[in-house]
Amino acid sequence: MGEVSPDLQSRVVKFPGGGVLVAGIDEIFNWARSNSMWSLTFGLSCCAIEMMATAASHYDLDRFGILFRATPRQADVMIVAGWVSVKMAPFIRRLYEQMPDPKHVLAMGGCACAGGPYRDSETIVKGVGEIVPVDVFVYGCPPRPENLIHGLIKLQERIREESILGIKSREPITVGG
């Protein structure tokens, strides 16, 4: 499944009375950030039901440290699950801007990635990437919970390569396409 957390145990220097862990700042911050990705409850439509199923008892996102926050001020990740309509687009942009840095966007489902089956509808924005910068595209209609977890793990790996100086990789990851 991949590394869930880097091997920090081996870097602990033991002293009587305790130990000291020496690691780079980036490594510590990224370890903390990738293992507690708090996601904004932003289910728009059908993919939201699968997102709920992924978070619920059978598939369980809580074991990855992912829980859902209702307010964007406390969220790190925005999982856009569902199609984006023209009426909703300004709100998505505003919610993205309300999230504090460092933030990430995961586009879940064909509709959020590229408009999905509604490419010949004039009220649908062809992918949420036209409004906000997307880090991970998870394709599917709707993507299976395993697929979504795969996308979230890829996002965790992306976060572990970040730097607190703020320089982020721009190339989005595609999963399930």
Add this chain to the structure above:
Amino acid sequence: MSLEPRTDPNPPTAGPETPAKGPAIDAQALHQEILDLGTQGMVMNMGPQHPSTHGVLRLILTLDGEEVMACEPMIGYLHRGLEKMAERRPYRHFLPFTDRLDYVCSLANNLACAQAIERLAGVEVPERAQWLRVALMELNRIASHLLFLGTFGTDLGATTMLLYAFREREEALALLEAITGARLTYNWIRVGGLPDDMPETWDEGVLAFCDLLESRLPEYDRLLTDNPIFRRRTEGVGVVSSEDAKAYGLTGPTLRASGVAYDIRRWAPYEKYAEIDFDVVVLRDGDTFARYLARRLELEQSVRILRQVFDKLPEGPIASKVGKVLKPPPGIAFSQVESPRGELSFTMVSDGSPNPVRVHIRAPSFANLTVLADLVVGNKVADVVAILGSIDIVLGEVDR
């Protein structure tokens, strides 16, 4: 806490060292003055992104403190123009889009669409397909009501219910995946029948699931139905009388909780419902608890129906032959299906060409939502969430 001026048993005596007091304040008169001022009300926006609006619904509430003075629901945040997209395609090519209307119960939408095309084109459905359609519908109804139980509990703060309900829902979804191949958007009804027969031991799986669900129902009752906090929050909240319920065009468990016995499965039977023995759940109170209880009791009725289907399932073809190009004769036809939310109806107009002139989707959530604006006035903000949850809407079909 009384506002009457209290008599002080030890009044301070006025002496040379005590400063002169100002005029006495009449607390009661002051309070009445504040009440008479009247308030404009604070306008609060709820949504479109909100954990309890079941999708993207925006409610503009005008509040007087905690009490709602007015509510204006705004919808359209999920509008795709599906009905317009149907006009650009042949009739059967629209079926996959219908999954995404009421995405919690996709098979109901598929069935309503296929039924409308079948009535328009005069296509018969073989017996075995009709029985299996009933089984699929009821299994989907169970999955939908389990989702309702989970999300309604979460809206009121009883988040444990979500985890328990989804545990059983995963079992139902596994069964549906075994026959249709998909977990949520099945697209498993075709004009004239079904695409394929059921797998070999599917009926045993469904009956085992029925037993499992019945064994878990007492758990749900312990968590919600018999929970005193849940009862206090839902009983007497948002009462809809039966006359109002009919005037607003409510359907489904929302209507039946107000005492009106209108269930399309009994009123205008389709598929094989006329040959199945089940009860229509009707409650008298019309409050939020009754709307919740109606769905909780319908779970038992769906289990009852599923058990009868496999006793009576005949052998035979699974679909009747429909030509490559379907050109129904000119006319207008409509279908009526009892989805978990109410009366789902497709109205189709044909002019003899391969594409329809018009497809209209009468979504039960659209009609049920109209009552919200008048129902929440006078209630507290927390009750708004309870009432909205009990109406059980899915915004995919409200906005289409």
Add this chain to the structure above:
Amino acid sequence: MMERDFGSALRTALAGLPEGAVESLEVSGSVATLRVNLGSLRAVLESLKSSPEAACDFPANLTAYDTGEEMFLVYRLASIERGWQALVLCRVDRSEPVAPSVTDLWPGFNWFEREVYDMFGVRFEGHPDLRRILLPDDWEGFPFRKDYVSRPSGSPLRGPQPIDRGAQG
């Protein structure tokens, strides 16, 4: 049996209306299809609702359709007690579509009328709050009309989006 009872109940209910109000009436099973002219639409709907014989008091559906040459309103009223329903079709003027509102008879039709206005441009006289419901408030045109032309706005945050014609199945 049901057909005969329903047919006679409808004729009784509509007896008081002027000549030519109901252009045609067909009953098939438990569904009656009536074609009425616009001037008597309101009277027909009121009679169907208030008559004790027909008792069609449940507002099941309200929609419209446009063939390119004609535009029709489609009402479906059901009688829960009697077990029958009436489909009422009424032609409206395509160039200037106006119709009487029935929100005072059935508050449930409030949003249905707003949707028909939003998509077809039919103005319902007497509606308390006739404005767009599904499309954004500043949308131009009525999309479900056959003469609607989509003009992409060029901005993903507002206005009509370009249609990908190659995506039609």
